[in-house]
Amino acid sequence: MKGDVLILEEHHYKAAKKIVKKIIGKIERNKNRYVIAVAGESGSGKSETAKALADELEKYGIKSVILGQDDYFHLPPKSNDAKRREDSEWLGPHVEVNLDALENNLKDAINGSDEITKPLVDYKKDTIEQEKISLTGIKVIIAEGTYTSLLKNVDIRIFIARSRLDTLAHRLKRNRGGEAEDPFVEQVLKTEHKIIAGHIQLADFVITKNYEVIIKD
Numbered sequence: 001m002k003g004d005v006l007i008l009e010e011h012h013y014k015a016a017k018k019i020v021k022k023i024i025g026k027i028e029r030n031k032n033r034y035v036i037a038v039a040g041e042s043g044s045g046k047s048e049t050a051k052a053l054a055d056e057l058e059k060y061g062i063k064s065v066i067l068g069q070d071d072y073f074h075l076p077p078k079s080n081d082a083k084r085r086e087d088s089e090w091l092g093p094h095v096e097v098n099l100d101a102l103e104n105n106l107k108d109a110i111n112g113s114d115e116i117t118k119p120l121v122d123y124k125k126d127t128i129e130q131e132k133i134s135l136t137g138i139k140v141i142i143a144e145g146t147y148t149s150l151l152k153n154v155d156i157r158i159f160i161a162r163s164r165l166d167t168l169a170h171r172l173k174r175n176r177g178g179e180a181e182d183p184f185v186e187q188v189l190k191t192e193h194k195i196i197a198g199h200i201q202l203a204d205f206v207i208t209k210n211y212e213v214i215i216k217d
Contacts, residue, residue, distance in 0.1 A: 001070040003123030008048045011211035016052035018213045019205050023156055024060055027140060030155070032110050037151055038144040039199055040160030040207075042189055043167035049160065049207065050144040062139045065109075069145020071119045071128075072102045078126040084188060091188065092195055093147035102143060106153040109141050146192065149199040159203035164189040166209040 027034045038050045047068060054064045073080050073096055083090045090096055098119075105116045113135060120131040149157050164186065200206060206214040 001068055001121040001123055004047065004070070006048050006051055008052060012045060012048045012052040013056070015207050015211050015213050016049060016056045019158065020053060020056040022215065027062060033138065034140045035106055035110065035154045036140060036142045036156050036158065037148040037154045038142060038158045038160070039146060039149040039196070040162060041146065041164060041167060041193060041196065044160040044162040046144040046160060049158070050142045053142055057140055063137050064140035064142055065133060065135065065138050066142045066144060067102060067105060067118065069097060069102065069143070069148055071121050072098045073121065074098055076121050076126040076128050077123055085184060091191060093150055097147060099147065099150065103151055103153060106141060106143065106151065109135055110153055146196060149202045156205070157203045158205045158207065159200045160207045161200055162209045163193055
């Protein structure tokens with residue numbers, strides 16, 4: 001998403017290093033492109049973790065592309081927020097997010113496409129454009145976003161187990177659109193927590209609120 005701000009810290013790289021070390025063999029042996037999903041609540045560090053994973057993979061000579069779920073909303077951010085405020089049902093993966101479009105991009109990537117066309121949100125302009133992404137030389141696709149645990153075409157799922165209370169400091173740092181101090185947004189995050197709390201059960205790796213990595217059997 002255009003206009004998003006990433007704040008990478010040492011714990012993001014530490015977690016990424018541990019995860020990549022565990023899966024690098026699988027990635028190298030995989031004949032098709034390898035897909036990693038990074039999920040968690042708002043402000044949990046999904047985008048930062050995805051970037052840290054990409055940087056760590058680069059050390060092994062493996063190039064990756066990050067697909068952010070924020071680009072796959074049906075409405076751009078400000079319009080989506082307005083819709084949420086007028087319609088209490090406008091929330092969740094099967095309402096406001098076009099997961100099918102993301103799934104189709106993943107399918108194309110896995111099937112060997114050299115290029116995909118995806119939506120691109122411009123946060124400041126509150127618009128959704130289209131962009132073409134070259135996949136030449138790309139071995140790994142990293143899909144990050146709140147609901148990416150639900151994606152089917154994924155090899156490894158990572159879940160960041162940090163609630164809205166754990167993520168408050170991070171959300172205040174980025175304070176996107178003043179949302180960190182908005183009571184309505186806090187209520188949305190409470191509902192979001194209920195929606196995705198069970199997604200931790202789908203994960204292969206869990207990153208705790210202290211950014212320790214737990215490998216699930």
